[in-house]
Amino acid sequence: MTAQSPSAPFPTAPSPTTVGQLRASGHVQRPLRVEIRDNLLAALAEGRDPWPGLHGFEDTVVPQLERALIAGHDIVLLGERGQGKTRLLRTLVGLLDEWTPVIDGSELGEHPYAPITTTSIRRAKELGDDLPVVWRHRDTRYAEKLATPDTSVADLIGDVDPMKVAEGRSLGDPETIHFGLIPRSHGGIVAINELPDLAERIQVAMLNVMEERDIQIRGYVLRLPLDVLVVASANPEDYTNRGRIITPLKDRFGAEIRTHYPLALVDEIAVIRQEAQLVAEVPDQLIEVLARFTRALRESSAVDQRSGVSARFAIAGAETIAAAALHRATRQGEERAVARPVDLETAVDVLGGKIEFESGEEGREELVLDHLLRTATAATVQGLFTGIDFDLVVEALEGGDLVATGEQVSARDFLAGLPVLGESDLYDQVADRVGAGDDGERASAIELALEGLFLARRIAKDSAGGETVYG
Incomplete structure (x- = not known):
C-alpha cells in the first residue's frame, strides 16, 4: 500500500x-x-x-x-x-x-x-x-x-x-x-x-x-x-x-x-451534547434540565407514547435556547452569549408542536409542558445545589429586595440587581457547584438557583411581558 x-x-x-x-x-x-x-x-x-x-x-x-x-x-x-x-x-x-x-x-x-x-x-x-x-x-x-x-x-x-x-x-x-x-x-x-x-x-x-x-x-x-x-x-x-x-x-x-430511547440520564445528556449545533454556550445544568424534561414527557400519561418523544426534541431545545442567548447577547452588547433558565421558556413555546398529546388533553398542552419543565428544573436544582444554605437570599427577598431577569436582561444587569449579602460567599458557592467562571455562566447558575427556590415555594415569582421578577 x-x-x-x-x-x-x-x-x-x-x-x-x-x-x-x-x-x-x-x-x-x-x-x-x-x-x-x-x-x-x-x-x-x-x-x-x-x-x-x-x-x-x-x-x-x-x-x-x-x-x-x-x-x-x-x-x-x-x-x-x-x-x-x-x-x-x-x-x-x-x-x-x-x-x-x-x-x-x-x-x-x-x-x-x-x-x-x-x-x-x-x-x-x-x-x-x-x-x-x-x-x-x-x-x-x-x-x-x-x-x-x-x-x-x-x-x-x-x-x-x-x-x-x-x-x-x-x-x-x-x-x-x-x-x-x-x-x-x-x-x-x-x-x-x-x-x-x-x-x-x-x-x-x-x-x-x-x-x-x-x-x-x-x-x-x-x-x-x-x-x-x-x-x-x-x-x-x-x-x-x-x-x-x-x-x-x-x-x-x-x-x-x-431500539429504545436512552435508559440513563447521562446517555440522554451525551446525545444532546453530541448532536446539537449550538450557536452560544449552553451550560451543563441547562442541558440536564432539557434531558430530564424530555424523559418526563416520555413517561407522562398526557403524551401519546405510541408516537414517542424523539431525541430531536431535546436537541432542538438546546439549539433554541442557544439561539435565544445569542439574540440577547447581540441586542445587549454582551461579549459572550450564555444561555440562562429564562431561555427555557422560549424553547417550550416553539417545541410544543413536536409532541403528540392524548386526545383527552386538548387545551391542556401548555399546562402539561409547563408542569413537566418545572419538575425537571426542580430535580436538576436539587441534585446540584443540595447542601447550600440559601437563607440569606430568601431573607433579603422577604425584606423587599427584587431580582429581575428576562429574555433581554443582560447577565451584567442581572448580577448587578442581586441582593447584597454582606460577607457571605453564597453566590460564589452556587457558581462553584457548576464550574461557572465569567458573568454569563455565573448569571445562569444563580438564576437557576432562584428558580429552584421559587419551585420549592421559598420565594415568589412574577412573569409578564418577557420579564421575570423574583421577590
Whole structure:
C-alpha cells in the first residue's frame, strides 16, 4: 500500500491498477458478510469501539446487532422516532474494508475476481490480466434510501432503459437494463429507512434479493449473484398506520432488533451534547434540565407514547435556547452569549408542536409542558445545589429586595440587581457547584438557583411581558 497523503479526502488507495497486479499483490476476495464479520471480530478482540457516537445501546441493542452481523443476517431495526436507528445503520460503514478493488467502469462495481454482469464478464475474458482496476473507499459502499409511497420497482431493482433499446439492442438483451439502487450496492450495504412506507408490491420485488440473492426485472431471465447486506429501519407496526412490512419480507430478515430511547440520564445528556449545533454556550445544568424534561414527557400519561418523544426534541431545545442567548447577547452588547433558565421558556413555546398529546388533553398542552419543565428544573436544582444554605437570599427577598431577569436582561444587569449579602460567599458557592467562571455562566447558575427556590415555594415569582421578577 502506498503512503498516505494528508491532503487527500481519503488515505491514498492501494497501488494495483490491473487484475494481474492485484493477483500478484496477494489480494484475497472475501464475501461481504465475511468481511464485516472479520472486521467486527478484530475490533472486539482489540478492544476498539465499532460503534462510535452511540449512547445507551451498549448493553441492549449493540450485543444483538453484533450477533446478527456475526451470523451474516440482514437486519431490520424497529423503534419509535428519534431513537438513533439511522445513525446506528450508518456506523456499519466502519466495519467495511477501507479500500476495495472493483472493475473500472463496471456498472455494479464488481470485484475483479468475480464479474457478474454480461459486459464485465466479456471484458474480463477479452482483457485477461490487463482488466483495469480502481479502488472504492468504504464510504461509497453504503447506500441509503428513504422509503416513500412513490418509490418504484425501477428505483430499487431496475427496469428497461429505453435509451439503450433505442441504440439498437433487442429487448431481450440484458444490457438494456438500467439497474436500481440495490443491484448498484453490490459488494456493499443498502439501508432502507421507514421500510413499511414501501408499497407492498415494491416489497414483493425485494423477496428474491433477500433470499436467493438475485434480481428479477420484468420478463428478463437474469440471475445476478448479488453480494449485498440489506438493513432497514421501521416504526413499530402498532403506531405506523401508513403501511406494514409484508410477512414474507419480514421472514427474510434474519434479525429484528428493537431500539429504545436512552435508559440513563447521562446517555440522554451525551446525545444532546453530541448532536446539537449550538450557536452560544449552553451550560451543563441547562442541558440536564432539557434531558430530564424530555424523559418526563416520555413517561407522562398526557403524551401519546405510541408516537414517542424523539431525541430531536431535546436537541432542538438546546439549539433554541442557544439561539435565544445569542439574540440577547447581540441586542445587549454582551461579549459572550450564555444561555440562562429564562431561555427555557422560549424553547417550550416553539417545541410544543413536536409532541403528540392524548386526545383527552386538548387545551391542556401548555399546562402539561409547563408542569413537566418545572419538575425537571426542580430535580436538576436539587441534585446540584443540595447542601447550600440559601437563607440569606430568601431573607433579603422577604425584606423587599427584587431580582429581575428576562429574555433581554443582560447577565451584567442581572448580577448587578442581586441582593447584597454582606460577607457571605453564597453566590460564589452556587457558581462553584457548576464550574461557572465569567458573568454569563455565573448569571445562569444563580438564576437557576432562584428558580429552584421559587419551585420549592421559598420565594415568589412574577412573569409578564418577557420579564421575570423574583421577590
